[in-house]
Amino acid sequence: MKLEEAQQQFIASWGAFGSHWGINRTMAQIHALLMISPDPLSQDDIMEKLNISRGNVNMNIRDLVDWGLVFRILIPGERKEFFSAEKDIWKVATQIVKERKKRELxxxxxxxxxxxxxxxxxxxxxxxxxxxxxxxxxxxxxxxDKMLDGLVRADENWFLGNLMKIFR
Amino acid sequence: MKLEEAQQQFIASWGAFGSHWGINRTMAQIHALLMISPDPLSQDDIMEKLNISRGNVNMNIRDLVDWGLVFRILIPGERKEFFSAEKDIWKVATQIVKERKKRELxxxxxxxxxxxxxxxxxxxxxxxxxxxxxxxxxxxxxxxDKMLDGLVRADENWFLGNLMKIFR
DNA sequence: AATATATTTCACTAAGTTTTGAAACTTCAG
DNA sequence: CTGAAGTTTCAAAACTTAGTGAAATATATT
Known part of the structure; x- marks a missing residue:
């Protein structure tokens, strides 16, 4: 499969997937795009790659930053702001768990x-x-609640190691 | 707090809660109503208590039955169908996990x-x-995936017991 | 201070989802 | 077989949520 096509597919389905997880479609797509970008992107880059409006990018980026899934990056000598995603999937998952626990549970x-x-x-x-x-x-x-607290505090290897012991 | 008021509150917030979990608002409300009803209810009972249309009740009941959260009950001598909810919250949770895993993960x-x-x-x-x-x-x-499979297969006491050992 | 560039806000619009209600269908009793 | 009771379907309406784009605001450059 060609890279371009694979990227498109990934972004599209991460968006669909995210929309079932309390993260709206566009927010998840932006996150997907940033996860597979080796370098930080600007708002304009995101607008162009995903064909969405400036306002939409701005709002969703703000939410992603609030959720702790995306970081603002300042590149010296550049006027624009750039953005980069949390790429450690374990951190992404615990971050989401933490936020949703706070908002819902x-x-x-x-x-x-x-x-x-x-x-x-x-x-x-x-x-x-x-x-x-x-x-x-x-x-x-x-x-x-107690379990999720533990999960959020734990680190990946420790957690998966222990879990595997339980579920052989 | 009076029973009536508490019931209303519970139904309303279970609805809101459910809508964040892939279960639509009305579906979750019907489920809530059935969980707190000591006896099975008919479609008409549900229409009346929740003020929703017949079609809506019918569609959502069907989905709840598909999800394995509600059962059709045939009362001898009665012409109507009655419905009753799964009341064991552990089963409700594992049922939801199972369905969502199948549909999403x-x-x-x-x-x-x-x-x-x-x-x-x-x-x-x-x-x-x-x-x-x-x-x-x-x-x-x-x-x-592996972990959720284990979870769905496990029984409550076994699972929580083990989990508590991990997250003291 | 004036200008250019970048970011944020928000009223409006578009898209998507849920709900209704009436008609079609099914089942059962007499 | 007929009609009453019960259930299901589905197109249209109501509602909800997401996205746009232009104006307002903020920040940097000369």
Missing amino acids: DPMLRLLDQLEDVEGDKKDKHIKQFTETISSIRRFGLQA | DPMLRLLDQLEDVEGDKKDKHIKQFTETISSIRRFGLQA
């Missing part, structure tokens, strides 16, 4: 905490089913 | 396989960066 756990006790007769089957559901989701969430 | 790995070898000079920095990126993502993906 943590607020959900806070809510479940509040919902856990409702007024009324503990014998009523509606109340019983409700509190049981809530508390089992909450217990599960707390475990997941 | 597996196709991505198949693609990366193809992209791994491109024609051209191995010394060219564009080719070098591309193949390195692809192969590191692929290695990572294969590990994740």
Whole structure:
């Protein structure tokens, strides 16, 4: 397969893939483009390679920087800003886990905490089913939370090494 | 907090939560409603409680059944079909993992396989960066794949027990 | 300070997704 | 076989989210 074609395919599918992971399509495409670029790119480079508007590049780059997946690079003597992606895929994954945990899991756990006790007769089957559901989701969430914290703190080899021991 | 209010809140936020996890809002709301219902509900019950149209209920119920999160229940003597949710949250989670792995991770790995070898000079920095990126993502993906397979096969206590040993 | 270059913002538009509701279809009882 | 009850389909409408491009702002150069 030719390089150009392979690059296009990779960018397109990383975009599709990302859109299932809380990262919008264009954001993921920009990230893909930067991952396979040996050198940092400017906003104009990205506009041109992906055929998207300046505003779109700007917004998505900002988000990528917020997520910690892309870095602003200042090249001495250059007027423009350049951008480069985090290329260590383990770091990319833990970064995403960290952000999503903060944005989704943590607020959900806070809510479940509040919902856990409702007024009324503990014998009523509606109340019983409700509190049981809530508390089992909450217990599960707390475990997941703890596990993800560990994951984010761990380093790749350590983590995969241990995991492989568990899942032969 | 009153039961009614707590139920509403739970349904609403499970919907919002689900929409970040590849499950659309209404689908997640129906699932939430069924999880907290002590008895199976009919399509009409769901329409009424969530204020959504018959078509919408029907389509989303179908998807939930496809995902293995909801079961069709036939109540003897009743003409209507009733529905009941999987209430074991561990099963819900592994079911979702299984489906998403099949729909997303597996196709991505198949693609990366193809992209791994491109024609051209191995010394060219564009080719070098591309193949390195692809192969590191692929290695990572294969590990994740193996791990998720294990997870789906494992049972809850076994899994959490082992995990807790790792992440004290 | 004036000019050129680069970046950010945001109202508008385009694209994509979900929901509705009525019609078509299916099933069952009499 | 007929009609009532239940379920499914699908085109159109409503809603949601993403992308554009031009204007505003910021930064650097002479």
